[in-house]
Amino acid sequence: MTELKSSSAAQPIEGFDLGNSPLDYTPDRVFGQTVLFTTTNGTKALAHARLAKRTLIGAAINRQAIVDAVADSPRVDILCAGTNGKVTREDILAAGAIASQLQALHKNCTTNEWIDAACREWQELLTTACALNRTPSKQFAHELRDTLGGKNLLALGYDDDLPFCAQLDTHNVAPELDHTTGQIKLP
Numbered sequence: 001m002t003e004l005k006s007s008s009a010a011q012p013i014e015g016f017d018l019g020n021s022p023l024d025y026t027p028d029r030v031f032g033q034t035v036l037f038t039t040t041n042g043t044k045a046l047a048h049a050r051l052a053k054r055t056l057i058g059a060a061i062n063r064q065a066i067v068d069a070v071a072d073s074p075r076v077d078i079l080c081a082g083t084n085g086k087v088t089r090e091d092i093l094a095a096g097a098i099a100s101q102l103q104a105l106h107k108n109c110t111t112n113e114w115i116d117a118a119c120r121e122w123q124e125l126l127t128t129a130c131a132l133n134r135t136p137s138k139q140f141a142h143e144l145r146d147t148l149g150g151k152n153l154l155a156l157g158y159d160d161d162l163p164f165c166a167q168l169d170t171h172n173v174a175p176e177l178d179h180t181t182g183q184i185k186l187p
Helices: 041-048 060-070 089-105 113-131 136-144 148-155 161-165
Strands: none
Touching: 060 089, 089 113, 089 136, 089 148, 113 136, 136 161, 148 161
16 A cells, blocks of 8 residues: 655655655556545645535646536535645636636626636736746746745755646546545546
C-alpha cells in the first residue's frame, strides 16, 4: 500500500512514500495501489460539504468533467478549500474557470457576489492571456506564481507543479466523495 500525507509545508512526511506533488503520482508508483491521501485544507472542505447531496472534487485539470457532471443540477455550490482558513487566489481562479463554463451552459442562472467575483477574475486571466498571446493554461500557470500556494510550491522547489496544475481539462473524470464511507470514487 502506498500512503501519502502532506504536511502544512507541502513536504513529504518522514516515513511516507509520496508527498504533495501531483508529479509524484506516476503510473509506475500508484497503478494498482491503494492511496491514502490527506490534506490540511481539502479534508476540512470535504467535511464542510458533508450534508451536500453530491460532493465532487474539481480543479482546472478536470474543469469540463465537473461541469458535465453537474450540468443538469438545479443548484451548484462551489466550495474553495483555501489555505490556512483563507480563500486563496488559486482557488478563486479555479472556481471562476468552473463557474464560467457553467454560466455558458445556463445563460440565465442565478449567481452570488462570490461567483461573480470569481468569474471576473477568470475573465481577466483570459483577457491577459489573449493580450500576451498565451493559452489560458499558460497564463494560469504564470499567475499561480504570485498566489499563496504557488509561492509555497516555488519555495520548496516544486516549480514544475504549477504548469501541471494549471492545465485545463486534461482529465475527463469527476471524482465524487461517498459521504457514507468517506472514500473518493471515480464514476
